[in-house]
Amino acid sequence: MNSYPVIKIENLTYTFPDGHAALRGVNLTVEKGMRMAIAGKNGAGKSTLLLHIAGLLDGDGIIEVAGMRRNRKTISAIRNRIGFLFSQVEYQFIMPDVLNDVILGLSKASCAPDDTYTAAMEWLSRFGIAHHAHRSPLDLSSGEMKRAALAGIMAGSPDILLLDEPLNNLDRENSEVLVNLLREQETTMLFSTHRAFMIDTLATHCAVMEDGCITTVLTRKEFKKSRVLRDLVF
Ligand SMILES: Nc1ncnc2c1ncn2[C@@H]1O[C@H](COP(=O)(O)OP(=O)(O)OP(=O)(O)O)[C@@H](O)[C@H]1O
Ligand SMILES: [Mg+2]
Numbered sequence: 394m395n396s397y398p399v400i401k402i403e404n405l406t407y408t409f410p411d412g413h414a415a416l417r418g419v420n421l422t423v424e425k426g427m428r429m430a431i432a433g434k435n436g437a438g439k440s441t442l443l444l445h446i447a448g449l450l451d452g453d454g455i456i457e458v459a460g461m462r463r464n465r466k467t468i469s470a471i472r473n474r475i476g477f478l479f480s481q482v483e484y485q486f487i488m489p490d491v492l493n494d495v496i497l498g499l500s501k502a503s504c505a506p507d508d509t510y511t512a513a514m515e516w517l518s519r520f521g522i523a524h525h526a527h528r529s530p531l532d533l534s535s536g537e538m539k540r541a542a543l544a545g546i547m548a549g550s551p552d553i554l555l556l557d558e559p560l561n562n563l564d565r566e567n568s569e570v571l572v573n574l575l576r577e578q579e580t581t582m583l584f585s586t587h588r589a590f591m592i593d594t595l596a597t598h599c600a601v602m603e604d605g606c607i608t609t610v611l612t613r614k615e616f617k618k619s620r621v622l623r624d625l626v627f
Contacts (some may be wrong), residue, residue, distance in 0.1 A: 396424040399553050400446060400458055401554065407441060407452030415441040417605035420615055423553070424534045428575075428582040429610075430592045432625045433602030442602070445554045446583070447463060448472045449496035459552040473501055476551035476580070480558040482542045483531055491517065491533070492526040493605060494545045501549030513548065520544040520574060540550030540574065558583035560591060587627040601625065 407416040415438045423429050431439045444450040446458065447613040448468050456463040470495045479485050487495040495513040499505050506512040515525040520540040525533060530541050541557065545560040546554065559575075560568045572594050575582065584590065590601050592613060598618040609622070616622055 396426060397460075398422045399425050399427075399454070401448070402582065403455040404440075405445060405452050405454035405456065406424075407444070407450060409447065415605055416445070418493065419454070419607055421600060421607050421610070423581060423583050425581050426579070426597075427570075428595055428597045430596040430599045431583065431585045431602050431607075432587070432592065432599055432616075432622070434625065437602040438605045439602055440557050443477070443583070443585060444514070445447060446553075447475050447555055455456075455467045462573040465467075473549075474551060476546035476554045477541055478546060478554070478556040478559055480561050482535075482538050485542055486530040489529060489569065491522065491530050491544075492528050494530060494541065495548050498545035498548035501551075501578075503550065516548045517541075521570070522524050534567075535562040536564070536570065539553040539563065539567075542561045543571075543574065547580070551580060554578070554580045554582045554584075556582065558585055558587070559587065560588050587626055590622070593626055 402419055402421045406418050407420040410415045419442055423472060433439055445452055445456060448471050458471045461471055462468040463471055486494055488497055492513055495516050496509050499509050499512055514523055514526065517526055520535055520543060522540050525537060532540055533541060559571060563571060575595055596613050599611050600607050601622055
C-alpha cells in the first residue's frame with residue numbers, strides 16, 4: 394500500500410488576538426496509518442496546532458487534510474473528515490444522552506447505516522459502555538466519558554483522529570484501557586501528550602514541538618533512544 398499524507402502543513406503561523414505568537418512556522422506531514430505523538434513543554438503550541446488542523450482556528454500558511462487544501466470552500470468538508478477528542482472532553486457532547494451522541498456521530502460517516510440504533514449500540518459495546526447508553530454523558534466518570542466521546546467520534550469514520558492530552562484525568566487502569574482501544578483503530582492519529590506511556594505503547598512516530606515550531610520528527614524507536622527528548626515526557 395502506498396502511503397500518502399493525510400495531513401500536510403507548511404509554514405503555519407498564528408498569533409492570538411492579544412499578540413502572543415503561538416505558532417511560528419509549523420511544518421508537519423502525517424502519512425496514512427501513522428500514529429504521531431506531539432511532545433513538548435506546556436505552552437509549546439500543541440493544542441493551538443491541533444485546533445488549526447480541526448479548522449477551529451485560522452492562522453496563515455498551508456494546511457491540507459485528506460487531500461483537501463484548506464480554504465473557505467473546503468473547511469466544512471475538512472471538519473467532517475476529522476475526529477477531535479478535546480482535552481476537556483465534557484465540552485464536546487451535544488446530545489443529552491450517550492446513545493444519541495453516537496447516532497449523531499454516525500450521521501457524519503460517508504455511508505451511514507440503515508439501522509443507526511443497532512450500529513450505535515455496537516460502537517458503545519466496542520468501547521465498553523453500552524450499559525450507559527441512556528445516561529447523560531456528563532454523569533459518567535472521566536474514563537467512561539472519554540470512551541463515550543470516542544465511540545461517537547469513531548462512528549463518524551474520520552480520516553484522522555486528533556487527540557489533545559487523551560490521558561488527562563485518567564487513572565492507570567483507564568489509561569491502559571483507552572490506549573488499548575486506540576491501538577485497535579486503524580485510523581491515522583495525531584495526539585499531544587506528556588506521557589511516555591502513550592508514546593511507548595501507541596505512537597509510531599513522535600514530533601517534538603518547541604516554542605511554536607515542530608523541531609524534530611522521529612520514529613518511536615529513535616525517540617526512545619534520545620535521552621534529551623525523552624526528558625520531555627514522564
Ligand atoms: N486564547 C489564548 N489567548 C492568548 N494566548 C493563548 C491562548 N490560548 C493559548 N495561548 C498561549 O499560546 C501558547 C500555546 O498554547 P497551547 O495551549 O497551544 O500550548 P500547549 O503546548 O498545548 O500546552 P499544554 O502542554 O499546557 O497543553 C501558550 O503560551 C498559551 O499561553
Ligand atoms: Mg495543550
